[in-house]
Amino acid sequence: xxxxxxxxxxxxxxxxxxxxxxxxxxxxxxxxxxxxxxxxxxxxxxxxxxxxxxxxxxxxxxxxxxxxxxxxxxxxxxxxxxxxxxxxxxxxxxxxxxxxxxxxxxxxxxxxxxxxxxxxxxxxxxxxxxxxxxxxxxxxxxxxxxxxxxxxxxxxxxxxxxxxxxxxxxxxxxxxxxxxxxxxxxxxxxxxxxxxxxxxxxxxxxxxxxxxxxxxxxxxxxxxxxxxxxxxxxxxxxxxxxxxxxxxxxxxxxxxxxxxxxxxxx
Amino acid sequence: xxxxxxxxxxxxxxxxxxxxxxxxxxxxxxxxxxxxxxxxxxxxxxxxxxxxxxxxxxxxxxxxxxxxxxxxxxxxxxxxxxxxxxxxxxxxxxxxxxxxxxxxxxxxxxxxxxxxxxxxxxxxxxxxxxxxxxxxxxxxxxxxxxxxxxxxxxxxxxxxxxxxxxxxxxxxxxxxxxxxxxxxxxxxxxxxxxxxxxxxxxxxxxxxxxxxxxxxxxxxxxxxxxxxxxxxxxxxxxxxxxxxxxxxxxxxxxxxxxxxxxxxxxxxxxxxxxxxxxxxxxxxxxxxxxx
Numbered sequence: 001x002x003x004x005x006x007x008x009x010x011x012x013x014x015x016x017x018x019x020x021x022x023x024x025x026x027x028x029x030x031x032x033x034x035x036x037x038x039x040x041x042x043x044x045x046x047x048x049x050x051x052x053x054x055x056x057x058x059x060x061x062x063x064x065x066x067x068x069x070x071x072x073x074x075x076x077x078x079x080x081x082x083x084x085x086x087x088x089x090x091x092x093x094x095x096x097x098x099x100x101x102x103x104x105x106x107x108x109x110x111x112x113x114x115x116x117x118x119x120x121x122x123x124x125x126x127x128x129x130x131x132x133x134x135x136x137x138x139x140x141x142x143x144x145x146x147x148x149x150x151x152x153x154x155x156x157x158x159x160x161x162x163x164x165x166x167x168x169x170x171x172x173x174x175x176x177x178x179x180x181x182x183x184x185x186x187x188x189x190x191x192x193x194x195x196x197x198x199x200x201x202x203x204x205x206x207x208x209x210x211x212x213x214x215x216x217x218x219x220x221x222x223x224x225x226x227x228x229x230x231x232x233x234x235x236x237x238x239x240x241x242x243x244x245x246x247x248x249x250x251x252x253x254x255x256x257x258x259x260x261x262x263x264x265x266x
Numbered sequence: 267x268x269x270x271x272x273x274x275x276x277x278x279x280x281x282x283x284x285x286x287x288x289x290x291x292x293x294x295x296x297x298x299x300x301x302x303x304x305x306x307x308x309x310x311x312x313x314x315x316x317x318x319x320x321x322x323x324x325x326x327x328x329x330x331x332x333x334x335x336x337x338x339x340x341x342x343x344x345x346x347x348x349x350x351x352x353x354x355x356x357x358x359x360x361x362x363x364x365x366x367x368x369x370x371x372x373x374x375x376x377x378x379x380x381x382x383x384x385x386x387x388x389x390x391x392x393x394x395x396x397x398x399x400x401x402x403x404x405x406x407x408x409x410x411x412x413x414x415x416x417x418x419x420x421x422x423x424x425x426x427x428x429x430x431x432x433x434x435x436x437x438x439x440x441x442x443x444x445x446x447x448x449x450x451x452x453x454x455x456x457x458x459x460x461x462x463x464x465x466x467x468x469x470x471x472x473x474x475x476x477x478x479x480x481x482x483x484x485x486x487x488x489x490x491x492x493x494x495x496x497x498x499x500x501x502x503x504x505x506x507x508x509x510x511x512x513x514x515x516x517x518x519x520x521x522x523x524x525x526x527x528x529x530x531x532x533x534x535x536x537x538x539x540x541x542x543x544x545x546x547x548x549x550x551x552x553x554x555x556x557x
Contacts, residue, residue: 010370012407132369165369168411177306214364224327224357225378225425226349232383236376236390 009069011128017059018129021245022138029126030253035259036115036122043266047258048118049211052125059129069124070117084109136161137239146209154230170211177206269433269464270301270324270355274333277319293319295487296333301466301480303432306459307536308475308495311484312509316358317468320484321437324466325355328477338432346392353382354424360438362418363411371413371421372397372406376427390427396424416447423454433464440469452477472499476534483508496532515539 017025032048039045056066090104127135141159147153178188181202188199275480290340294316301307311317322328323335326342338354340347356378359365368374372393379389397403400420410418419439426434436455440448457542459465467478475481481498483491485508493497499505499512502520519533519542533539 010409011301012370014285133373161368165367165410168409169363172411196520203329217359217361217364218367220322220327221357221359222367222377224325224352224359226352226381227377228349228381233380234386234389235380235385236373236386236393238386 009127010131011061011065012131013060013129015058015060015129016244017055017125019244020129020248021239021241022130022134023141023239024241024248024252025130026124026135026138026142026244028248029123031256032122033119035256036119038259038263039115040203040263041266042111043115044259044262045114045118047255047262048122051255052118055125056121059125061128066121066124066128069128070120073116073120077113080116081109081113084112100228101264131237132164133163133235134159134237134239136237141239166214169214171215172209172211174203174207177203177210267303268300269303269338271336272300272320272323272333273298275320275323275330275335276332277316277323277328278331279319291545293487294323297484297487297489298333299482299489300463300491301433303464304459304462304491305480306456306465306467306478306481307480308478309466309482309484310470310472310475310510312470315484315511316487317484318437321357321435321466321468324435325357326351327357331516341453352430353429355433356429356433358419358422358426358434358436358439360441362415362422362442365422366410366418366425368510369409369411370406371402371408371410373420374410375406375424375428377424382429386467392428393424396428399427400424415443419447419451420454421444423451423458427458431463433466434458435466435468437468438470439467440471440474448474450457472511473535476513476516479532483510499534500531 032051036048039048056063085101085105086099088102088105088108090102092100093106094101098143132140136157139160140153143151143153143156182188186199186202188196188203189201190196270373275294275297276292278290278292280288281291283289283383297316297320309317309320319328323330323342323393324337326337326348329335329343335342337351340351340354342348342351366374367377375393375396376389379392384392393406394403398408400423402420402424403416405413405417405421410421413421422439423434434455436451439451443451455467456477467474469475476495476499478495481493481495482489483498490508491501491504493549499516502512502516505512512520513534515533515536515538519529519539519551523529527543529539529542533542
């Protein structure tokens with residue numbers, strides 16, 4: 001179960017998308033998400049769909065890998081679909097007791113479903129094609145103008161790097177604790193929701209303790225490797241705004257223009 | 267030429283007793299020794315003997331409460347020396363998971379050089395060379411959590427090598443590894459030493475200590491014995507009194523000697539024992555063992 005997680009996981013590669021400047025990719029992803037909310041009808045999804053398809057093909061990330069990242073959020077998508085399907089008022093086309101489905105409900109559900117899937121796949125393309133260090137360096141660079149008003153940009157970026165690195169470690173730790181508790185007769189599978197939530201307490205307490213121990217070890221190891229904040233740090237892969245980044249930025253602006261034009265004119 | 271000089275080192279840390287009042291606990295109590303440049307020194311001792319605290323005093327992660335530690339002539343109690351000391355003495359810790367900072371192998375190896383403010387092209391060279399040095403070049407794009415314990419520890423060693431230190435302190439690097447990972451890590455440490463790196467190897471595996479040029483035995487925060495592995499492991503009774511063992515080959519040799527097998531005193535490894543048993547009079551030796 002632990003190794004299945006792809007959300008926030010990097011897929012090593014050497015494609016054009018991988019090589020793009022992380023700053024460009026982060027800004028483009030944010031604007032792409034905004035664009036998805038600018039879209040007002042089904043025809044509007046054509047442009048984002050084409051863009052996403054092009055990015056997926058260029059990135060050479062296997063589709064199987066992308067689908068796997070979608071799986072954990074399927075429940076959220078299903079939930080959103082159900083709510084929209086049953087809750088939207090309008091012309092009733094099917095009814096069973098208090099439950100009814102309306103024409104408008106079907107339309108909204110489909111619309112929201114497409115928007116969510118595009119949103120999740122789009123943002124996971126960012127994390128799949130950008131190495132974690134690039135991602136945090138990019139965020140650090142984009143946030144650094146705010147340093148003047150006291151935002152600790154480097155510290156935030158370092159925290160994110162470490163958080164991403166330790167997600168699998170903490171999951172493994174959780175798995176170990178659950179197994180240890182089960183071996184002592186703990187029951188996490190039966191009872192109602194409340195009982196099950198309560199059964200999680202004996203997992204969380206040791207998990208917190210081991211998280212603190214890991215943090216202490218890591219701080220020691222970082223200090224031993226001469227970490228002293230951002231005083232004189234250099235980067236192995238320094239970010240460079242290259243020609244391909246300019247081309248990507250221009251193409252992306254064209255995409256934004258199409259989305260806005262479609263909304264205004266369509 | 268000496269590289270590390272420890273003089274009357276005392277280290278105390280504060281602990282709170284049941285009432286919540288702070289109590290000073292002495293982890294290291296008056297330890298003095300020297301480590302020669304280019305040597306391989308093993309530090310052995312049971313849990314709580316102060317060997318890990320000693321390791322952390324060797325690169326300024328902890329500074330002495332009393333006494334002095336000099337690294338290449340630099341006094342670790344002087345705050346302005348700290349970065350120079352840490353650059354000269356790199357460390358590899360026990361838990362392979364908790365010392366890897368980045369989610370990509372080569373980015374992690376680059377972490378130390380990046381902190382030193384080295385030019386990107388030079389970092390690239392150092393990272394590639396360090397990963398080749400630990401035979402992990404093929405894994406540079408992998409995520410560390412998908413590697414085995416021994417492989418993770420090799421990444422941690424590469425991270426230390428990339429800082430180009432003069433000395434690496436290994437703080438029980440093999441304690442959490444399987445036998446294969448253990449022998450890989452020891453092999454790398456010995457290889458580095460052969461190329462001129464000063465190595466300080468803290469361990470509780472006596473077979474590993476037997477590979478060193480020099481052994482230091484710690485107990486209760488004090489230095490109890492010091493010498494070559496042959497000298498130390500000849501004092502089996504004293505080691506037993508400190509709850510320490512001798513390598514299996516040494517133990518077997520001494521039991522055979524007690525049964526009347528004629529063996530030299532200098533046996534340290536399994537290979538030496540086999541040689542001693544098979545070379546002079548194979549038939550006779552085999553007979554003695556079976557009786």
